[in-house]
Amino acid sequence: MNIEQITQPFLKIFPGDFSNSPLPRATPKVLFATTETAGFEQPELIAFNEALSTEIGLGKFEENDVNFLVGSQLPKNIQTYATAYAGHQFGNWAGQLGDGRAIFAGEIINCEGKKTEIQWKGAGETPYSRRADGRAVLRSSVREYLMSEAMHHLGIPTTRALSLSLTGEDVIRDIMYNGNPQYEKGAVVARTADTFLRFGHFxxxxxxxxxxxxxxxxxxxxxxxxxxxxxxxxxxxxxxxxxxxxxxxxxxxxxxxxxxxxxxxxxxxxxxxxxxxxxxxxxxxxxxxxxxxxxxxxxxxxxxxxxxxxxxxxxxxxxxxxxxxxxxxxxxxxxxxxxxxxxxxxxxxxxxxxxKFGFNEFIKEDELFFSNWQSLMQDLEMDHTLFFNQLEQIKADTDVKDHFSPITYTALNEEKLKKLKDFIDQYQYRLRLNSISKAESLELMRTTNPKFILRNYLLYQCIEEISNGNTAMLLKLTQALEKPYQEIFPEFSVKRPPIYDNIAGCSTLSCSS
Structure with missing residues (x-):
């Protein structure tokens, strides 16, 4: 990769603290503090986003690049740093915060002149770590690597993931904050964005x-x-x-x-x-x-x-x-x-x-229609993504109960079934008010409603497999998330199996996740 081309204009323009100490402290009147990465000695690359690397100007992966991807063995042109910001957390003013687990490499400019910031998440302690160790664990790193890329391919603005690597260290974490800390595999995600500036910086x-x-x-x-x-x-x-x-x-x-x-x-x-x-x-x-x-x-x-x-x-x-x-x-x-x-x-x-419903324009009556839809979805506990996939396939002779039962998380009794049938009748009436063809309506739905979403239970399975040295599911999920509006793997387009209900790190998550 072309890491020698990374520059650091932020450090040249704004005042900062150049003491290069990782000790947690207040840094008033400055926007950043230089710091050093942990320098992991035995990193192992799990995934590398070559398409993104080429797009932003870093180029193809070479064998020794894994050291850069975890923040180790950096070229002399890179001075690592973390930025200070503040914020309101859960509605309360939290005062000075900052990049506690994120460390900046700087920015790179591709051949088209586009600038991209690069930082590591989990590469070591910074002055803003607030009594924490600045490390990240495998489960949270897998979740960020896959989900940020899933969002990108869904067409949603997001930071993006360049790589996922194990650090060779074990990190202790209390996943649910309930007094049961355990050692977990440490990991680093190298991630990118046009800028990581937040409301909190201002x-x-x-x-x-x-x-x-x-x-x-x-x-x-x-x-x-x-x-x-x-x-x-x-x-x-x-x-x-x-x-x-x-x-x-x-x-x-x-x-x-x-x-x-x-x-x-x-x-x-x-x-x-x-x-x-x-x-x-x-x-x-x-x-x-x-x-x-x-x-x-x-x-x-x-x-x-x-x-x-x-x-x-x-x-x-x-x-x-x-x-x-x-x-x-x-x-x-x-x-x-x-x-x-x-x-x-x-x-x-x-x-x-x-x-999502295949309507070519909004009309006043849609306010009530959308309200009725929300009520239906909550009452019947219907799967949000699968509902629209099934709706695309509705025909005049469709058995409504057979068609929608596989995507509900509760049984369809007579009262709920009647509510569903009434809604489908309302929907078919509303479709007739369209000024576009049925084919155009379906195309609108198919380009708006994904066939694949990265469900937590799939992430949970993937993390378990990677922890055991198997990356097959990681590769499969990566394929699926790159084309979310196609059904590449039908086994992923099903509602959550009940065995994953109430599992920590799957259906129940904490800020440690």
Whole structure:
């Protein structure tokens, strides 16, 4: 790989702490601290994303590159560092946070001039590790490697995974925080993004009263990552905030489209570009439930439940608006932008649902239709993804009970069956109001509704196999996630087997996951 071409403009532009100490500490008035990676002596490559590596300008993998992919034996041009940020966690101000498990290599520019940041997750302790060891375990690393790539191929903005490697170390973790720590295999994910800047970077500077540095960061962000905003425009900071609002709304609509639940929508986990970032206790929703949260840390309040993600996105944007106020200095504008978020989200969400059902446009009656659909899905505990796959195959003579029973997590009694039949009648009536053909309607559905989603029980199986030295399922899942709108492996397009109910690290997850 062309690792000698990695540069570090962030270090040249912003103030930082160059003491190169991993000891946890406060670093006021600076945006980063240099640090050293752990330097693993016996890493083992598990997976390498050659297509991504070529795309971003790193090129093909060579035998010794595994050392770079875990942050070891780095060339002299790379000074590793971690950034400081702050944030609201579960609705509470958490103060200074920062990259506790992430260490930056820098950025690379491909032949088309596109910039990509590269960092390692799990490569060692940083000044922001907060009493933790900066390591990552195999299960969380597999989950991030596969899910970030799955989201990319679903067409959802996300960070991406370059590689997955074992470190050769064992790491102790208490997976459910219940007093039962165990040793697990250590691992590192090398991941990429246009930028890893978060809401929390701006909150950090605002909280410290560093308004000049806050404006400098805004200028840097606009100049480098927002090409549609004219840097000389006096309204550029307002344009920036409105763009972030729309990108956040668009991202959450995409999450709802495929049933993704992030699990930890703290402000420090919100990308300034509207990327899905920091894959922890996430899940692809199986039985439809607006209150579903995969994160045991989020119980019983369910702040980050599936159906609350748009509300939380808006709440997080309020906190970002508060942080940007010293530079934008227009309360009325910020309040209007935040109110408009709800309007924009609602319109975008309705358009998305229309595509899922094969409707060419949204009509007023669809509000009630969508409400009835949500009620049906929750009452019958129907699998979110499989429901739409079955809906595509509905015909006039379809036996509704036989057709939908395999995708429900509860038995279809007479009352529930009647509710389902009534809904299908409503749906077929609504289809007749379309101004497009049946074939065009089906094509709309097939390009919107995935056949394959990366379910937690599949990830659980994969992690178990890799732990035992078998990567066959990893390769199979990688094939499936690269073409999620095709049914490559029919055995993956089934509802969750009951044997995986209530298994730690599968149906129940924590922030350690």
């Amino acid at each position: 909150e950090f500077l605002f909280a410290q009263g560093e308004h000049k540095l806050l404006q400098d960061l805004l200028d840097f962000t606009i100049d480098n990552y927002f090409p549609t905003i004219v840097p000389s425009n006096p309204c550029k900071y307002k344009d920036f905030f409105e763009t972030v609002c729309r990108a956040t709304a668009d991202l959450i609509v995409e999450w709802l489209r495929v049933g993704f639940v992030h699990g930890v929508m703290n402000t420090d986990n919100m990308s300034i570009l509207g990327l899905t970032i920091d894959y922890g206790p996430y899940a692809m929703m199986e039985e439809y439930n607006l209150n579903f949260t995969p994160n045991t840390t989020d119980l019983p309040g369910r702040r980050y439940a599936f159906g609350r993600q748009a509300q939380i996105g808006q709440w997080n944007l309020w906190k970002l608006a508060n942080a940007l106020h010293p530079v934008i200095n227009d309360e009325k504008f910020l309040e209007n932008s935040l109110r408009n978020f709800g309007v924009y989200f609602s319109e975008a969400n309705n358009k998305m649902l229309c595509k």
